Amino acid sequence: MRQQWKHIGTAMVMIGLMIFSVQAGENHPFKPGEKLFFKVYWTVVQAGEATLEIMPLAEQSGVTAYHFVMTVKTYPFVDAFYKVRDRYESYADVGMNHALLYKKKQEGKKKRDITVIFDWVKPEAVYTENGDKLPPVALLPGSFDPLSVFYAFRLAELSENKELTVSVSDGKKCAEGKARVVKKEKVKVADTEYETFLVEPELKDIGGVFQKSPDAKLQIWVTADERRLPVMIKSKVSVGHFKVELIGIEIPQ
Numbered sequence: 120m121r122q123q124w125k126h127i128g129t130a131m132v133m134i135g136l137m138i139f140s141v142q143a144g145e146n147h148p149f150k151p152g153e154k155l156f157f158k159v160y161w162t163v164v165q166a167g168e169a170t171l172e173i174m175p176l177a178e179q180s181g182v183t184a185y186h187f188v189m190t191v192k193t194y195p196f197v198d199a200f201y202k203v204r205d206r207y208e209s210y211a212d213v214g215m216n217h218a219l220l221y222k223k224k225q226e227g228k229k230k231r232d233i234t235v236i237f238d239w240v241k242p243e244a245v246y247t248e249n250g251d252k253l254p255p256v257a258l259l260p261g262s263f264d265p266l267s268v269f270y271a272f273r274l275a276e277l278s279e280n281k282e283l284t285v286s287v288s289d290g291k292k293c294a295e296g297k298a299r300v301v302k303k304e305k306v307k308v309a310d311t312e313y314e315t316f317l318v319e320p321e322l323k324d325i326g327g328v329f330q331k332s333p334d335a336k337l338q339i340w341v342t343a344d345e346r347r348l349p350v351m352i353k354s355k356v357s358v359g360h361f362k363v364e365l366i367g368i369e370i371p372q
Contacts, residue, residue, distance in 0.1 A: 152371030160362040167193040179210040202227040209266035221264035235290030246290030259286035273347040297321045315340040
């Protein structure tokens with residue numbers, strides 16, 4: 120069960136791996152106050168919910184930064200099998216050039232407190248979990264963390280058959296991910312029809328159950344407009360599948 124819920128975070132990472140180019144600027148398709156609400160299904164069962172939120176701008180590492188927050192939780196009947204209460208936080212410079220800080224707090228069956236500091240002077244990322252620090256990892260230019268990379272993706276223009284790459288680090292490794300825009304199509308999610316692009320990321324560098332499933336597949340549908348909102352995510356692995364659907368949007372004035 121935990122492996123399946125880890126897919127939600129992985130899916131957000133893979134959304135971000137679809138960047139082709141990122142340009143700094145003030146006309147970003149998102150701003151503080153935006154909040155996205157999702158329902159999460161394990162096979163055919165509605166098992167939990169997730170949110171993505173942009174908090175007020177903050178000061179981080181001496182620069183003005185975006186502050187992104189993602190929360191994931193299971194419903195009470197799922198808690199009986201495997202309780203999930205995860206919170207992810209990310210800080211990226213306001214120009215969206217790279218990550219500054221990434222945090223994950225897991226308070227379900229297993230408790231974890233993770234911090235990843237991005238030091239762009241060296242440049243390297245330092246991963247700390249429950250007080251234990253790992254050796255630093257060298258960063259590729261323009262690397263984002265597993266959460267801020269999703270928002271960086273939303274700055275990219277999409278078109279059919281486009282191939283995309285970006286650098287991302289979770290503090291344990293830093294790598295380039297690739298994805299392909301498969302096609303443009305209409306999908307209906309939570310009684311709303313969207314014009315979307317279907318994007319399929321490469322999974323060869325993703326570990327866990329994806330690595331153990333030779334026929335694993337991850338599909339992401341994002342709106343075919345300047346917002347690039349994820350409206351549906353589907354995963355197929357050897358032990359089953361999950362689906363994430365967008366059910367609500369709060370957009371600041």
